[in-house]
Every structure is written in structure tokens, then in C-alpha cells.
Amino acid sequence: MGNSIVGLLGPAEIRNLAHKLDLRPTKRLGQNFVIDGGTVRRIVRVAEVTADDVVIEVGPGLGSLTLALLPEAARVIAVEIDPVLAAQLPATVAERAPGLPGRLTVVQADAMRVRPEELGGEPTALVANLPYNVAVPVVLHLLEVLPSLRKGLVMVQSEVAERMAAGPGSKVYGVPSVKAAWYADVRRAGPVGRSVFWPVPNVDSGLVALTRREPPKTTASRQEVFAVIDGAFAQRRKTLRAALASWAGSAAGAEAALRAAGVEPTLRGEQLTVADFARIAEHRPVHLR
Incomplete structure (x- = not known):
């Protein structure tokens, strides 16, 4: 499909949009916006999004990753908790990806509680820059309520990435590792530097890839x-x-x-x-x- 028709958001566009919306990124919502086009293209490439995929994106923010996903996927369902950001996203897409607004569905909801019937489709892939404070519960919730999800690539705090992908015997292996392994094979998929975000976070980030598999055969629920x-x-x-x-x-x-x-x-x-x-x-x- 290719993304030549899409104008990705750079640092100036992100700041202008934030200024227009009177938006001050909040720690509470874990808002760090990606300002680097190379990073969002890399995420879409590593996620192996195809023309058949219906992608669910959690916390699209100002739309950096959304714009990179739209040319490659059949549809993007963007779940955004912030009403101002949810209202702005279709306008940003209409302006910067003029041929693609029909592929975007915006759902204003909390991804920790969103139900399948709210989405208007069956997502096959989760691709998201997840707020650090809710990354694990969001991933586990979506894997549980969306059996159609076959794969995922999420950007999370580096130490969360390590915990999610850890195997038995590792120092950081724990509840997130085991619960994620119930649903999927989980692996690290590369580091992400701090400078690709605005505001610049004080932690490093990493990519985590998930491939759905059957849970262990068991008579227990x-x-x-x-x-x-x-x-x-x-x-x-x-x-x-x-x-x-x-x-x-x-x-x-x-x-x-x-x-x-x-x-x-x-x-x-x-x-x-x-x-x-x-x-x-x-x-x-x-x-x-």
C-alpha cells in the first residue's frame, strides 16, 4: 500500500496541534507523543500490518502512529480516552491523509474497560504506543475480550517490556510475564530512544511483539x-x-x-x-x- 500520500506528524506539527488544542501532556494519562516519522514507520513495519488487518490502536493521541497505520491496514479502530483528542483525530486524518478517513473509526472509551461491541469490528492486530502506567492491564484486557486479535506490537517502558517478555528463571519474570504467556508468545522487538517523544520521558522505551497462541490445555478456568x-x-x-x-x-x-x-x-x-x-x-x- 505505501504511505506516500500521508503527511506524517513531525515535532513542529505536534507542538502546533497541542497548542491549538490547549493541550498540556499529563503524567496521569501517561501522555508522551511520538514526534519522529521514522519511529512510527518502524513500528508499522515490525508489526507486519497487512492490507487484511483491522488494527486496534490504543491512545492514538495526536495521531502520529495512526497516520502511519492507515495506508497499510484495512481499517484502524482508535480507542482514545481523552474527548478533546478523540474529537480532533478525524480532522487531522482528513487533512494529512485525505484519501483515507474512511478507514478510521474513533472510539472514545477507556481501553481498560472497552467491550467488543463498542468497536464496530473485529480487530486482528493491536498496535499502540501505550501509556506506561496501564500498559500491562490494557494488553491483558484486550487479549481476553478480543479473541479475533492474532498479533500485536506495543511500545512500552523498557522495564515493562522486559517483564512482559521474561521467561521462567529470569529476575524480572512475574505476574505480567505469566499472564501474557497464557494468551501469546511474547518477545522483545527492539529498543526505542527517549528523543522520539515529546515531552521527552525520563525512561527508555521498548517494543514488545505478541503472537496469539492457544492457552495451556487444562480443566481449570x-x-x-x-x-x-x-x-x-x-x-x-x-x-x-x-x-x-x-x-x-x-x-x-x-x-x-x-x-x-x-x-x-x-x-x-x-x-x-x-x-x-x-x-x-x-x-x-x-x-x-
């Missing part, structure tokens, strides 16, 4: 498995026997469930795979299920 994951990491330094005592009703109950699942009770949560947690969930004492 997702909620039951996630309850085990939460319990196992609530106190990281504890062995699973101790950490899962309240989940199982007692330390002895936890030990019995762990042994039945083939997991050594003296291990810690960071040593287990998502499939291990699913097996443990199947062996919760019957009276607590």
Missing part, C-alpha cells in the same frame, strides 16, 4: 489459573508451599496440590511456566473450588 499466579507472586521470596497456603486453605493443602501437579513445593513462582500454574490450579482442594 483462566480465572482459576490467574488466582494461582497472583498467589504465587504475592510474596516473591516465599516458597510455593508458603505462598499458596491461603489459596489452598493451608500450607499442607498447598503442598498436596503442588505434589499432585508434579511441582516441587520448595520452588518459587519465578521458576514455573504458565502450564505449571494451570496444572496446580486443577488440584486446588475440592472444598475451595
